[in-house]
Amino acid sequence: MPILIELEKSTGNVYADLDFPDAEEMRVKAQLASKIGEIIRARRWTQQRAAEVLGISQPKLSQLMRGHFRGISEAKMLELLARLGRDIQIVVGPPRRSTKVGRVEVVFAT
Template structure:
């Protein structure tokens, strides 16, 4: 019999990573960056020039290997790709003990 476990919504949390929140945010940012690059029909070399990153680093990021890339750099990449980025800090509802970090694309 196959046992099925419901996901928490984060594969990183599901596999027990201590940096699950950070990795999920980076994955969402990298996905958006990749989508913009694809929609603009940019090669990785062209994207690397725009993003001010070496092409191998762009390739790694687009394949989900973003350990050496900070969230700040990814936000800078979105800006370089013509996106406005807003960071909104608000009080968490009383029903939650802790705040959360989420990425919302408009």
């Protein structure tokens, strides 16, 4: 007899799917942390070397790269990306026609 598994379609945000109250903030932080890790790996830096360049402790960087970033603000993550040589641009879009809450989105230029 086959086992039936009920699937639920994702919202695209695992934090929202798990009913985290700060799901959007966590999604943005996860994207930023992922990019920081990607840059460090591409440069083949040790965590110690990266931490020195970023001006944070190696244990703090290790936590960030393992997805434990609750104690790190989005602003700090943007600062880390700038220290890694990335330009940061914040764009505020035009007003929406509806009364729906706007969204925060991270876009990485190539």
